[in-house]
Amino acid sequence: MPHCRHRLELTGVVQGVGFRPFVFNLAKEYKLNGWVCNHTAGVTIEVEGDANLIEAFEHDLSNRSPPLAVIDSFIARRIECIGACEFVILPSSKSGDLSSTPVPPDIATCQDCLNELNDVNNRRFGYPFLNCINCGPRFTIIRDLPYDRAATTMCAFPMCVECEAEYHDPGNRRFHAQANACSKCGPAAFLDVENGSAAIQEAKSVIESGGILAVKGIGGFHLACDATNNLAVENLRERKNRFEQPFAVMARDIAVIRQIAEVSAHEENLLSSRQRPIVLLKKQPNSSVANQVAPRNGYIGVMLPYSPLHHLLLDTKPLVMTSANPSGEPIVRGNLESRQRLSGLADAFLMHNRDIEVVCDDSVVRTFENAEMPLRRSRGYAPLPIRLTDSNLSVLAVGADLKSTFCILKDHFAYLSQHIGDMGSLETIEAFERALKHMLGLFRVDPTKVVCDLHPGYNSARWATEFARRHGIELIKVQHHHAHVASLLAEQQLAPETPTIGVAFDGTGYGTDGAIWGGEVLIVKGNEFERFAHLRYSPLPGGDTCVRTPARTCLSYLRTAGIDWLPSLPCVAHYAPIELRVLGRQLDRDLNCVPTSSMGRLFDAVAALLGVRQQVTYEGQAAIELEALCDNQSTTRTYPAVIIPGAPAILDPEPLLRSIVSDLQAGVPRDQIAQGFHQAVATWILAACILARKQTTLNLVALTGGVMQNLVLLRLTLRLLRQAEFDVRVHRIVPPNDGGLSLGQARLGNWQ
Numbered sequence: 001m002p003h004c005r006h007r008l009e010l011t012g013v014v015q016g017v018g019f020r021p022f023v024f025n026l027a028k029e030y031k032l033n034g035w036v037c038n039h040t041a042g043v044t045i046e047v048e049g050d051a052n053l054i055e056a057f058e059h060d061l062s063n064r065s066p067p068l069a070v071i072d073s074f075i076a077r078r079i080e081c082i083g084a085c086e087f088v089i090l091p092s093s094k095s096g097d098l099s100s101t102p103v104p105p106d107i108a109t110c111q112d113c114l115n116e117l118n119d120v121n122n123r124r125f126g127y128p129f130l131n132c133i134n135c136g137p138r139f140t141i142i143r144d145l146p147y148d149r150a151a152t153t154m155c156a157f158p159m160c161v162e163c164e165a166e167y168h169d170p171g172n173r174r175f176h177a178q179a180n181a182c183s184k185c186g187p188a189a190f191l192d193v194e195n196g197s198a199a200i201q202e203a204k205s206v207i208e209s210g211g212i213l214a215v216k217g218i219g220g221f222h223l224a225c226d227a228t229n230n231l232a233v234e235n236l237r238e239r240k241n242r243f244e245q246p247f248a249v250m251a252r253d254i255a256v257i258r259q260i261a262e263v264s265a266h267e268e269n270l271l272s273s274r275q276r277p278i279v280l281l282k283k284q285p286n287s288s289v290a291n292q293v294a295p296r297n298g299y300i301g302v303m304l305p306y307s308p309l310h311h312l313l314l315d316t317k318p319l320v321m322t323s324a325n326p327s328g329e330p331i332v333r334g335n336l337e338s339r340q341r342l343s344g345l346a347d348a349f350l351m352h353n354r355d356i357e358v359v360c361d362d363s364v365v366r367t368f369e370n371a372e373m374p375l376r377r378s379r380g381y382a383p384l385p386i387r388l389t390d391s392n393l394s395v396l397a398v399g400a401d402l403k404s405t406f407c408i409l410k411d412h413f414a415y416l417s418q419h420i421g422d423m424g425s426l427e428t429i430e431a432f433e434r435a436l437k438h439m440l441g442l443f444r445v446d447p448t449k450v451v452c453d454l455h456p457g458y459n460s461a462r463w464a465t466e467f468a469r470r471h472g473i474e475l476i477k478v479q480h481h482h483a484h485v486a487s488l489l490a491e492q493q494l495a496p497e498t499p500t501i502g503v504a505f506d507g508t509g510y511g512t513d514g515a516i517w518g519g520e521v522l523i524v525k526g527n528e529f530e531r532f533a534h535l536r537y538s539p540l541p542g543g544d545t546c547v548r549t550p551a552r553t554c555l556s557y558l559r560t561a562g563i564d565w566l567p568s569l570p571c572v573a574h575y576a577p578i579e580l581r582v583l584g585r586q587l588d589r590d591l592n593c594v595p596t597s598s599m600g601r602l603f604d605a606v607a608a609l610l611g612v613r614q615q616v617t618y619e620g621q622a623a624i625e626l627e628a629l630c631d632n633q634s635t636t637r638t639y640p641a642v643i644i645p646g647a648p649a650i651l652d653p654e655p656l657l658r659s660i661v662s663d664l665q666a667g668v669p670r671d672q673i674a675q676g677f678h679q680a681v682a683t684w685i686l687a688a689c690i691l692a693r694k695q696t697t698l699n700l701v702a703l704t705g706g707v708m709q710n711l712v713l714l715r716l717t718l719r720l721l722r723q724a725e726f727d728v729r730v731h732r733i734v735p736p737n738d739g740g741l742s743l744g745q746a747r748l749g750n751w752q
């Protein structure tokens with residue numbers, strides 16, 4: 001039997017996921033000696049022993065690795081034997097080159113831990129912070145790499161004798177589990193003041209009596225209340241100043257969720273995945289959940305508990321669990337901070353003394369064609385990298401101003417940040433800077449370029465300009481819809497230069513001509529694009545006022561199309577005659593009117609036209625309610641989807657709107673009209689793609705932008721495009737909305 005020694009270098013998600021104990025046990029199994037060591041670049045292993053056994057060991061390393069581990073590269077080479085006589089885990093070293101070591105995301109409580117939590121005979125019975133090598137917080141407690149307890153917010157809790165013994169026992173599930181804790185040595189929960197174990201019981205009674213509870217979780221505070229109590233939910237809405245935007249609900253188990261919503265097999269998998277995202281599910285008509293939780297919405301966002309504290313807090317009743325943030329501000333992180341920022345919002349505070357190093361909101365996903373479509377990629381996913389087709393410079397992209405994320409490129413990977421939020425407030429910009437500093441530090445990145453949106457009014461663009469100036473690095477500006485398309489190409493593992501027909505439909509994006517774009521069909525060739533077709537410009541009188549008032553947008557559309565403002569139309573009836581005269585004059589004189597080709601605004605206009613919604617309180621509301629109207633609608637009216645050829649070609653909404661108005665007057669049911677409108681938009685996409693294919697021979701279509709979250713539209717569009725044999729791509733890894741934008745920006749910025 002030849003005796004030899006191998007040195008193995010592994011990179012990927014190999015820290016904080018039980019990789020070293022796994023290696024240790026595997027080496028024992030194959031009777032190999034040597035060592036394993038974490039360092040900033042990954043994991044290094046040296047094994048010595050029988051050559052055949054080494055081969056088997058190497059094979060098993062990737063095939064039997066722990067569930068959370070992702071091995072990206074594996075290099076083995078033969079080195080000289082030194083006659084080792086045991087296998088050891090060496091202390092982590094800060095050395096190693098500065099290549100990427102992915103940090104694991106926060107992982108929902110595993111079944112083994114859950115069993116212990118509920119076992120009266122276990123020493124961790126009812127302990128709200130138990131975790132093990134397979135579960136628990138990671139990203140939100142890590143301060144630095146390598147991932148060791150001392151470099152996390154757990155450093156404040158020295159392990160007790162029993163925990164320490166588990167930690168050093170290679171046969172134990174908590175062997176080298178950095179966040180290992182028990183009630184003797186670990187963090188504790190308390191209600192309002194440090195009052196010990198009664199905290200959770202008392203917190204439950206606050207909720208039971210209709211109160212609002214602030215709960216400190218993994219990535220920040222939630223506000224929780226009884227989701228079946230209408231008054232409590234309304235009270236929460238009033239205090240939070242959030243009148244209609246849906247709240248997410250947390251339910252104890254799948255059985256409870258089934259009483260709230262329809263759950264497919266794929267959705268059940270997503271709900272119980274270790275990421276534990278909020279999943280948008282079709283509402284059950286007779287659920288006990290208060291109507292105010294997700295008013296006028298066909299869907300409800302639901303999640304399962306993901307920390308032991310949640311498991312202990314939940315009974316049979318589902319709870320509203322919404323991010324604790326005063327409107328427009330980031331989620332609350334610290335105990336003291338919660339007192340200040342949530343005073344007046346919560347009746348009681350269920351807190352704990354494990355610090356959250358960096359905030360991370362819940363993720364939101366939905367399923368489409370039995371696969372995941374992310375709407376917000378955050379807790380459970382961030383900061384796992386997205387693998388790219390080729391190597392990149394160190395680029396930082398700062399995203400858009402709403403649903404903001406940033407993205408860092410390094411080598412073959414894109415690290416997309418957690419959800420940051422609305423960059424309109426100073427607090428969010430501070431949260432952005434904190435999250436950025438955290439990630440740049442963890443991944444040891446020094447950006448050589450910074451990329452932002454073309455929009456001169458974006459706070460993110462201003463921030464990037466200042467950052468570039470301060471660091472003396474290049475600033476690159478990228479057009480919004482171009483970045484949307486590039487983002488989809490990147491996540492789909494397509495090379496950035498892949499020529500594509502990009503259909504980017506959203507609410508708002510600054511165009512190269514200074515207009516507001518958003519109904520764009522682009523021919524994208526790497527860092528260049530041609531605007532092949534777009535929705536006809538219509539003026540937005542008062543710009544942002546229109547975004548909040550679909551009625552206003554609708555009137556503008558009608559005027560542009562030469563359709564009379566009939567008093568019987570709900571959008572006309574929304575205004576007093578004097579207001580109509582003023583608005584008419586403003587449009588006639590083109591005063592303070594911004595031209596827009598936004599598809600989002602056309603959805604708003606049609607929603608207003610049908611009397612669905614004249615005013616919105618959150619982004620996308622009118623379109624969401626219009627989509628909900630199409631439910632179970634099988635009969636489809638056909639409306640003209642006219643394209644006027646030219647460079648660019650123009651999608652002309654005038655004949656479409658004219659037909660809708662005459663249907664309305666003829667008393668055609670609104671749900672049929674809504675469905676017909678979605679069909680018309682899908683037909684437009686098909687027609688534009690066919691035109692584009694004729695001119696360019698391209699067959700690849702990328703569907704992106706916030707409008708593509710609309711499942712009714714997506715389903716109709718895909719059916720048409722596939723019938724015409726296009727190769728169609730939709731978002732599966734990053735959101736189609738602006739939350740995925742920074743990935744595309746980074747990719748384009750890398751190239752320029």
Ligand code: ZN
Pocket residue numbers: 109110111112113114131132133134135136
């Ligand atoms: Zn566990």
Ligand code: ZN
Pocket residue numbers: 159160161162163164181182183184185186
């Ligand atoms: Zn302990």
Ligand code: FE
Pocket residue numbers: 480484506507508509705706737738
């Ligand atoms: Fe967008």
